[in-house]
Amino acid sequence: MKTHSERLFDEAVRYIPGGVNSPVRAYQAVGMTPRFMQGATGPYIFDVDGNKYIDYICSWGPMILGHNDPEVLKSVVEACEYGLSLGTATEIEVCIAKFICTKIPHVEMIRMVNSGTEAVMSAVRVARGFTGRDKIIKFAGCYHGHSDAMLVSAGSGVMTSGVPDSLGVTKGATKDTLTACYNDLESVKELLDANKDRVAAIIVEPVAANMGVVLPKPGFLEGLRKLCDETGSLLIFDEVITGFRLSFGGAAEYFGVRPDLVTYGKIIGGGMPVGAYGGRRDVMSFVSPAGDVYQAGTLSGNPIAMAAGMTQLQILYNHKDKYKELDRLGVKLYGGMEELCHQYDLEAHVNYIGSLGSLFFTQEEVIDYDLAKTADTKEFARYFAFMLEQGIHLAPSQFEAMFLSCMHTDAIIDETLNIFERYLNDTKI
Ligand code: PLP
Numbered sequence: 001m002k003t004h005s006e007r008l009f010d011e012a013v014r015y016i017p018g019g020v021n022s023p024v025r026a027y028q029a030v031g032m033t034p035r036f037m038q039g040a041t042g043p044y045i046f047d048v049d050g051n052k053y054i055d056y057i058c059s060w061g062p063m064i065l066g067h068n069d070p071e072v073l074k075s076v077v078e079a080c081e082y083g084l085s086l087g088t089a090t091e092i093e094v095c096i097a098k099f100i101c102t103k104i105p106h107v108e109m110i111r112m113v114n115s116g117t118e119a120v121m122s123a124v125r126v127a128r129g130f131t132g133r134d135k136i137i138k139f140a141g142c143y144h145g146h147s148d149a150m151l152v153s154a155g156s157g158v159m160t161s162g163v164p165d166s167l168g169v170t171k172g173a174t175k176d177t178l179t180a181c182y183n184d185l186e187s188v189k190e191l192l193d194a195n196k197d198r199v200a201a202i203i204v205e206p207v208a209a210n211m212g213v214v215l216p217k218p219g220f221l222e223g224l225r226k227l228c229d230e231t232g233s234l235l236i237f238d239e240v241i242t243g244f245r246l247s248f249g250g251a252a253e254y255f256g257v258r259p260d261l262v263t264y265g266k267i268i269g270g271g272m273p274v275g276a277y278g279g280r281r282d283v284m285s286f287v288s289p290a291g292d293v294y295q296a297g298t299l300s301g302n303p304i305a306m307a308a309g310m311t312q313l314q315i316l317y318n319h320k321d322k323y324k325e326l327d328r329l330g331v332k333l334y335g336g337m338e339e340l341c342h343q344y345d346l347e348a349h350v351n352y353i354g355s356l357g358s359l360f361f362t363q364e365e366v367i368d369y370d371l372a373k374t375a376d377t378k379e380f381a382r383y384f385a386f387m388l389e390q391g392i393h394l395a396p397s398q399f400e401a402m403f404l405s406c407m408h409t410d411a412i413i414d415e416t417l418n419i420f421e422r423y424l425n426d427t428k429i
Contacts, residue, residue, distance in 0.1 A: 008048065024395070029398070032384075035051070041066075041067050042067055043055060043409070054392055056394050056404070057395050057402075058403040060266065061241050062312075063405050064312065071311050075308060076308050082303065085302055090303050096309060099317075100268075100276075101278070103317060104252075106262065106279060108281040109281050110277070110278030110284070111277055111278065112297075115274075116145050116238075117275070118145070118147075118297070119264060119276055119277045120144040120147065120203065120240075124200075124203065124236070125293055126277070126293045131200045133197065136178065136202075137180050137201070137233075141211030141369030142204060142238070143210035149177050151165055151174070152165060182369060183214075183216065184368065185227070201235070205238050205241065206242055206250075209241040209356060209358075210400070212375070212400065213351045225257050234260040234261055236261045236279075237259035240263060240275070244268070244313060245326075260280050261277060268309045268313070270311060272304065272305035326355040330404060333404065334350050336417045338350040340424055341359075344425075349365055359402075360372065361377075361398065380398040383423055
């Protein structure tokens with residue numbers, strides 16, 4: 001007999017393309033049908049068939065405090081009392097903007113939008129408006145949302161579906177998008193030399209998390225900063241995944257490299273649909289209505305989303321020890337997985353930093369997109385299915401990250417490692 005999830009999926013595919021509202025959720029990359037989730041609390045998520053899982057997706061990042069944090073929830077409920085959307089300027093927008101700008105040195109002004117995609121699209125526009133240049137350099141395997149110009153060698157769902165670029169994106173829309181190789185400054189330099197005075201910005205995930213987790217090599221981010229300084233291009237850090245997660249000031253603070261612009265996403269809304277872009281005052285002053293770079297949004301700065309985000313950010317700022325704890329848990333989980341891989345002679349690599357990590361089924365050390373693609377996706381699918389059956393909820397793709405929250409405990413990680421060891425034993429047979 002079919003499960004409730006399977007029945008829902010049968011129905012979903014009749015009404016929603018592929019049965020889902022975002023491709024990776026369809027489980028295509030692991031050849032399964034998705035589990036439909038009903039709710040989540042702390043480190044756990046529950047499906048419609050009554051199964052409970054330890055959640056390592058955490059809504060793809062924003063639930064740093066764990067699901068349904070009581071303080072965040074309370075602030076949302078209170079904000080709802082005043083109306084769901086006002087479409088006007090509100091006090092909470094000033095509060096959150098001031099909070100971020102006074103706490104993060106490289107963010108002097110900030111504009112709220114509704115998603116990471118919008119944040120990147122807008123940051124690229126303002127970079128072009130400010131510099132008067134057209135070209136953008138991005139990196140193969142980095143994902144910056146689904147705006148046309150960014151769907152070039154993108155990671156994440158685009159990578160797993162095996163279609164590097166999307167139908168419907170015109171050559172015109174991507175002709176100014178240049179693609180360099182992650183961790184390879186020489187490839188960036190070559191593009192800059194070939195496009196002298198034409199590159200508005202270099203956009204990068206300071207820790208790539210959409211081709212699986214790939215760390216910047218020492219000197220890579222610093223090198224990008226230097227190249228931008230030498231050529232007059234702006235440096236944009238896409239911190240949709242890393243912002244407020246690696247540290248309060250994101251990867252910029254973690255690595256001590258100052259971008260000109262930064263983009264944020266889901267984390268800034270505590271899980272509500274929010275994004276934001278910000279950075280240098282002189283650049284952000286170009287944004288309408290202060291300047292002539294047009295960008296707008298009916299629901300931008302929605303008071304409920306702002307209340308959720310403000311509460312989450314305040315908690316994180318006031319309890320910076322949480323970052324140390326996340327780092328410790330990361331070493332325990334990902335370091336533990338790495339050790340077990342060695343112990344069982346599994347040809348795999350675990351890349352990790354702080355609360356983010358990925359297990360790559362390859363003997364190669366993964367430092368860029370080409371090396372990420374050497375991973376054995378069939379073995380990943382087997383691993384995914386095994387872990388899911390044992391109550392571990394992982395991202396259903398080799399090319400996504402695992403996320404820890406402050407609600408994951410030592411006991412939960414021990415349990416996860418035990419299950420992982422069972423998988424390794426199972427593989428040996
Ligand atoms: N940039 C990065 C680094 C992301 O990881 C994502 C999504 O995961 C985006 C941009 C797009 O954000 P959204 O899905 O909110 O549009």
